[in-house]
Structures are given as structure tokens and as C-alpha cells.
Amino acid sequence: MTDAPVISVRGEAVLEVEPEIAHVTVRVQAQDADRRAALDALAARNGRALELVRSYGEAVERAETGGLWVTPLVRHGRREGGVRAYQGTAWIELAVTDFTVLGELVARLGDLERTAVHGPRWALRPGSEVHARAARQAVQEAVARARGYADALGCTLTGLIELSDEGLASPPQPYMETFATRAAPGAAPGGEPEPIEIAPEAQTVRAAVTARFTATAPDLGA
Incomplete structure (x- = not known):
């Protein structure tokens, strides 16, 4: 030593x-008294959101489903039965690398029916x-x-x-x-936000x- x-x-x-990356979470919801109608509406809205995201090509590096569920909403005060509606929610997780289109993408996603946008959360790779x-x-x-x-x-x-x-x-x-x-x-009525x-x-x-x-x-x- x-x-x-x-x-x-x-x-x-x-x-x-x-x-280097902006993480954005998109929440899509649907609600209807009929369970199948709620599912169909959720599938349609989720599809429109994903179609919009895919239209930005390589500007969005990754688009993943972060969660998906449908739950019955029970009338107040009733433990069993008495379902008043069914609510469906889908979460889409995005990784955006082209920040020049981020503001437009967030606005267009937020303009979709029953859709909320959470973000961006900035990060490095x-x-x-x-x-x-x-x-x-x-x-x-x-x-x-x-x-x-x-x-x-x-x-x-x-x-x-x-x-x-x-x-x-x-x-x-x-x-x-x-x-x-x-x-x-x-924005013009019916136009882009x-x-x-x-x-x-x-x-x-x-x-x-x-x-x-x-x-x-x-x-x-x-």
C-alpha cells in the first residue's frame, strides 16, 4: 500500500x-346509454385521432396506445344494477420530434370531439x-x-x-x-383551429x- x-x-x-422529444398524451372518450354504441363511438374517435397523428409522418416518432377501458356508470345511491351509461376511454402516447408542427398537431387533436390533450412533456433521448x-x-x-x-x-x-x-x-x-x-x-367555421x-x-x-x-x-x- x-x-x-x-x-x-x-x-x-x-x-x-x-x-429532443416532446411527449404528448391524448385522451379520447365516448359515452352512451348503450354499451355497444359507446364502444363503437370510442373506436371511431380513437381511429380519427390516430389517423390525424399518422398524417404527420416522421414528425411523430412514436404513437402507442397507453390504455383502453370501458366502464359502466351506476346511478347514484345504487350498489348493483341501475347502469345509467357506459363510458369508454382510450389513451394515446405520442413522441414528437419535429417541434415545428407540434402546436398545429396539439390544436388539431384538441379540436376533435371528446378529446383532451396533455402535454408537452419535454425530454432528452x-x-x-x-x-x-x-x-x-x-x-x-x-x-x-x-x-x-x-x-x-x-x-x-x-x-x-x-x-x-x-x-x-x-x-x-x-x-x-x-x-x-x-x-x-x-378559426373559420368548420375549418382547422x-x-x-x-x-x-x-x-x-x-x-x-x-x-x-x-x-x-x-x-x-x-
Whole structure:
């Protein structure tokens, strides 16, 4: 075991970058006193929403069904029987990568009957190079800090004992919510709604490491 002096430091990097993906949730609903009618209406509305999404091609990287159910609505005060209606709900999860069409897509989806839009929730891709860049900068910060301590002590770094990654972190992002069941104000009757102006929110990525270095004997003076 070496008796060389050890310098332990922590390096951190904080990056603010543009998001790469906008996650949008679309909720489609239908309700009718007849169960089959509720199912048919839900299927039709879900199909129209998916058809609209597919018309944007590669701008929408992914469209997935996040959930689908039909439930009876019981009259108040009755434990069994007395079903007054059937309500169906379908959730569609979208990953949009072309932000130039996002405002138009959200507005058109929200204009569909009995449809609600939740989002966007901004994010980076799991394998984004931003994470690797933040980690490299954290390591560089640790090395620079250790060298600064070594200079202050009149010694130099000679080797690395340990480098520990404390992980990457991106804070959760808030999301907007849009509801619409008729044409937006200012749009022509029966025409397309006005696009909603949406500004991408910068993403903060943090990376931190701890490192231990060996050094030459310090010059502490007489």
C-alpha cells in the first residue's frame, strides 16, 4: 500500500440544452346509454385521432396506445344494477420530434370531439450525447480541481486511485394541458383551429463524480 498523499475531490457539470422529444398524451372518450354504441363511438374517435397523428409522418416518432377501458356508470345511491351509461376511454402516447408542427398537431387533436390533450412533456433521448458530454465535463472539473489543490500544496498529481460516477440527473418537467371540443376562436367555421404557439423548454442535465488522486509530497514550508 502506497504512503503517497491522496487528494479527494468532487467534480460537477450542469448543462442547459434544447429538448429532443416532446411527449404528448391524448385522451379520447365516448359515452352512451348503450354499451355497444359507446364502444363503437370510442373506436371511431380513437381511429380519427390516430389517423390525424399518422398524417404527420416522421414528425411523430412514436404513437402507442397507453390504455383502453370501458366502464359502466351506476346511478347514484345504487350498489348493483341501475347502469345509467357506459363510458369508454382510450389513451394515446405520442413522441414528437419535429417541434415545428407540434402546436398545429396539439390544436388539431384538441379540436376533435371528446378529446383532451396533455402535454408537452419535454425530454432528452435516453441515449442522448448530452449525458456523455455532461459526464466528461464533470471528470474534467474533478481533474482541474485536484490540480488546483495540488498546486496550492506545492505538489503534482501522480496517479488516479478511484473515479466514482454519482449519476446523471434531469429534473422533472411540468406539462401543459389543452382541452377543446369545438373550433378555436378566430378559426373559420368548420375549418382547422389556429396552431398553439409552443416554446420548447430548456433541459437541465447534471453530472457529478468523485475522484481520488495520488500526489507527490507537498511543500509545506519550514
